[in-house]
Amino acid sequence: MLSRRGFLGLVAAGVTVAGLSACSGSSSTAGAVKKGGADLSKKLLLPTFTAAKIPTPDLPIDAGQDPAYLKYPDTLVKSVATPPGDGSKITSLTQTWDVAPPGTADSAYLQALNKALNAQWEMNIVVGDGYPDKFNAIIASDDLPDLVWFPPNQGLQRVPELLAAKFHDLTSYLSGDAVKKYPNLANLGDVAWKSAITNGKIYGVAVAYSRFGQVMLTNEDFWKPVGGTAFTSADDFLQKAGSLVDKSKNKYPLEPAYVNMVHMFSQWHGAPNTWKLENGKLTHQYETAEYQAAIEFAVKAFKADLFWPDATLATVKDKAANGQIGAYVESFPGFLNDSRRQNYNLGVIVPFAATSSSKPVFNMALGSVGFTAVSNKVDKGRIEMLLNVLNFMAAPFGTEENQLINYGVEGTHFTKSGGDLVYTSKGETEVPTTWQPISFVVGSPSALFLPGQPDRTKLIHDFQTKVAPMVQQRVTTGHFSDTNTEKGGELSTMGSEMIVDIVSGRKSMSEWPEFVKSWMAKGGAAMKAEYEASLAKG
Template sequence: MSSHKLDRRGFLGAAGAAGLTVAGAGSLTACSTGGGAAGGGAEASARLTLPAYVPAKVPAPDLAGNADGLDPAYLRYPKDLVRSVAQVPGDGEPVTCLTETFSTAPPAMNRNAYWQELNKRLGSELRMTIVNGLGGDDVYRAKFNATIAGGDLPDLMWFPPNQGLKNVPALLEAKFHDLTPYLSGDAVKKYPNLANIPDFAWRTAVLNGKIWGLAVPYGRMGQVYVANEDFWKPVGGVRFDSAQDFFEKSKELLDTKRKKYVLEPAYTNHILQFAMWHGIQNKWSMDGGKLTHMFESDEYVAGIEFALKCQEAQLFWPDPNLPTTLEKMEGGFLGVHVQSFPGFLNDSNMYDWPAKVVVPFAAEPGRTPSWHFGYGSVGFTAINKQVSKDRIETLLQVMNYLSAPFGSEERLFLDNGLESVHHIRSRDGDVVLNTKGNAEVLTTRQAINFFGNAPQSLYLPGKPETTRGIHATEVELMKMAKADASTGYFSDTFANKGASSSDEFYLAVKDIVAGRRPLSSFRKEILPKWQRTAGDAMRREYEKAIAKGATK
C-alpha cells in the first residue's frame, strides 16, 4: 500500500479520488450523501428479491464490521489469504468497458506490467476506455452520452450515481440486459464475491423492480468534522458539551492577528454539521407516506443561524476561496474542516498532525444529535444488450474476480500488483507499493474500482493504532446514523434539475452567512424557490416510486 495521493475533491459532493488507505475501496475516496441516483434507483416491486448476502470467508478482521456499513478493520495485512476465485473467469475474448478516473492516466497496456498480468489472471484482455474526470463533472456524462448516441457500446458501462444521466429507465430497457435472473436472491451465490456485497449497495442497481447492473460497493460513512487535536489542546481538547461550548472555546482560540481561525470557509458544509447537532434528517425522511427534505426542517434553519453566529464572531477563515485547507489545518491555523469519511481515511495515511473526527454532540440539552450515512456505492455497471446471453455469465465471472474481498489472494494482487515488482512486504508484514506500483497499480486500479470493487475494509499500512481509532469512530457514528429515505429510488427531476437547483440553493444560503441577504429570505424566498424549481417534483416522484413497493 502507498501514501501516494490522487486528488479530486468534489466527486459525489464531498471529496475526490485518492490513495490506497482503504482496502477494497482503496483508490476512491468519494463520498455521497445518496438520494435519487441518476444512474440507478429502485422503483421496486414487492416481487423483487435483492441478491442474497453471504459474507466472504476471509481471514477474520482484528475489529469486526457488519452488513449495515461498519467497516471491518485489519491492524496488519492478513497472512493466510484465501482464494476467492476457483478458475480463470474469462473466455479469451476481450472485455470492453467505459469507466472514469480522477488521477493521471495509467500507462498504456503495452507498457503496464500490472495491466498485462491482470489480463492473464482474468483470461481475457480488459480494454478500458478511461475518462478523466479531473476536467469537471460533465466530462464523463458527455462521453457516456456520446457513446450511447454512437451505438457502438462496450460490453460494460459504468453508471455513476449523481452525474445527471437522463432518461435512465428507458435507456436501460433499450440498451442493457436485465440481470435479475442472474443475481436476484440465491442466484447470486454462483458468484460468491458478488454475494459479499451488502444490500445498501445493491439497491442502487435496481430500477422498476429489476436489477440492471453490478453494484459497485463503497464505504457507507458520509461527511465528518475533522479537527486538529493540537489546535484544541489549550481548551481541553476536542470535546464539546453543546453548541455554545463549541462557540465559546472557538472564540477563545481565535487569533486574527496571527491569522489563526477556527473554521474553513465552506459555509454550507458547516451548516449541515451544525444541523446534525440539532438532529437533522438525512436528505429525505418519510413519515406516513409523505416525504420531507432536510432543507424544509427547523434543524437546517438552526444550522444557518449558528453559522451566522460564527461568521459574526469571525470564526470562519476570511477568504472564501481558500485553496489550502489541509495545509492550514496542518499548520495549526484552522481548527476544524468538513471532509468526506473516505477522504479522511486517505488523508489519515499522510497526516503529520493529529486528526480527530468530531462525533456529533447535542446542540443543547434535550436534543438528540444525528449523523448521515453516505450512499454506500459509486453506482453500478450494466451489461450491453448487444452482448449475447451466452456471454453474460462470463462477464459476471470477470466482475466476480474484480470484486474479490480483502483477505483474498485476488484482492492482494488487485490492490498491490506483483510482489517485488509492484510492492514489498515490510518486517511487520504490511504491504507497501514501490515506485513502479505507484505508477502502474495505483493509476490503473482506480479506473477499475469505479466499475468493479469489493466492500470496504479498513487497513492503514503501519498505522494500527490509527486504524483502531477510526474503527472506534465508525462505531460511535453508527449509533446516531440516519439513512436517506430516497436512496435507491429514481427521480427524473433529480436527474435533470437536482444538481442545478441545489447549487442555486446553496449559493443563496452562502449569501445569508456572508451577510448579503437577511435570514428571513430563507423561508420567504430561497426555500420556496427550491421547492418550485425541483423539490416538490422530486417529492412526488420519490413518493410514487416508494409507494410501488420495496425490495426484499
C-alpha cells in the same frame, strides 16, 4: 490514489441521453424491493447478503464497522477458484481523475491481471471532466462496450428508458439467492445494491464505496487549550471555538466551506439525511426546523469569526497541518486518505446534541459510486462470464484477488515490509493509475487498513463504533426522479448559494422560508412527488 472529495461533490449539468427521443419521458425506479428475503414485496428481492470469507479482523465488527486490520494479514483467502474469463476481450467505459494509465503492452500489472482473469480487459477511459459527454456520444453511436459505468452524480438523464432500451436486465442473475453464485458480489450488501435498481429491476452491478458520509476532521492540538473536541452542546462549541480565534496569528477554528459545515451542524440538530419519510410523505431537509437551526448556528459562527476569513481558500489541509485551522470537512474515504498522509495530531468530531432536546444523527452515504450495466450488444451467453469477472474484481480486502488488484505482483509491483506492502517504482507507475478507472467499474467493500499506523486505524474504528447508534440512511436510495437528474444540479447550486449568502451576511435568515418556497416551485416539489410515487410501490 483517488481524489474523491471533489468528485463526490460533483453534480454535472443535465445531460440528455441521445438516441432515446422515441422513448417515453415518464419513469420511476426501484420501487419494490425486499431485503434479505423478507416478504416486503412480491416484485424484487435484493441480492441476498452473504458475508465473504476474509481474514479475521483485528477489531470488532459487531456494530456495522468496516473490517479493521492493524497490519496486513499474514494469510490471505482465495475467493475465486479458477480464472473467470473465457479468453475474450472485455470492453468497458469508465473515468479517471488521475493520468491515463499505460496500455497493456507497457503494463506488467495489466498483463498479470488479464492472466488471472483469463480475459483481455480493455478500458475506454475519460480523463478528468467530460464523462457525461463521452457517455452520450457512445450511446448515440450505438457502439456500446460490454460494461458501462453509470455514475450517481453526473446528471445522466432518462436513465430508466436508456437501461430498458440498451442494457440487459440482470434481475434473474442477481436477485435473492441467485447472487450466491457470485460470492464476492453477494458480499456487497443491501445499501450498495439499492443503487443498481431501476424500475424494480437490477440493471447492473453496484460499484461499492464507503457507506459512511462526511466527517468533521480536526487538528487535535488546536483544540487542546479548551480540553479537546468533546462538546456538550452547540453553545459550548461556539464558546470554546470562539476563545481559540487569534487573528494576529491567523488562527481560526473552521475552514470556510460554509455548506459543508452547515451539513455537520445539521447532524448535531438532528436534521434528516436529505429527505425524511413519514407515512409515505417526504419532507426535504430544507423544510425542517432542524436544518434551519443549523444555518442559524452557522450565522452565529460567522459573526464570531470562527471561519477562516478567505472563502476562496484552496490550501485547507496545509492550514490544518500547521495549526491555523482547527477543523475541516472531508468524505469518509478522504478521512482514510488523510489518516495515511497527514503527520499532525489528526482527530474527528463525533456528532453531539446541539441542544438538550436535540437527537444527533450521522448521515450515511450512498454506499456506492453508481453501478455498471451490461450492454445488450453482449450475447446472453457471455453475461455469466462477465458477472464472474466482476465477482473476481469485487474481492474484499484480505483476499489474493484483492491484493493483485490493489498492489499488483509481489516483487514486481510491491514488496512486503514490516506488516505492510510497499510499492516498487514500477508499482507506483502502473498500479494506482490503472486501479482508479477499474475502481469505477467495480469495487469492493471498505476495509480499514493504514500501513504502519495502528493507532489511526483504531481512531477510525472508534469513530464508526460511536456513530453506529445514530446513523441514518438516505431514504431515496434506489429510487429515481427525472426532475432530480434534469434539475438536481441547478437545485443543489441554488441551495448552496443561498446558504453561503445567509451565512456570510449578504442575505438574512428571514429570507429562508421564501427561498424554500421558490426552491420547491422550481423542482423540489416535483422531485418529492416522483420519489413518493416510487416509494409507494415498495
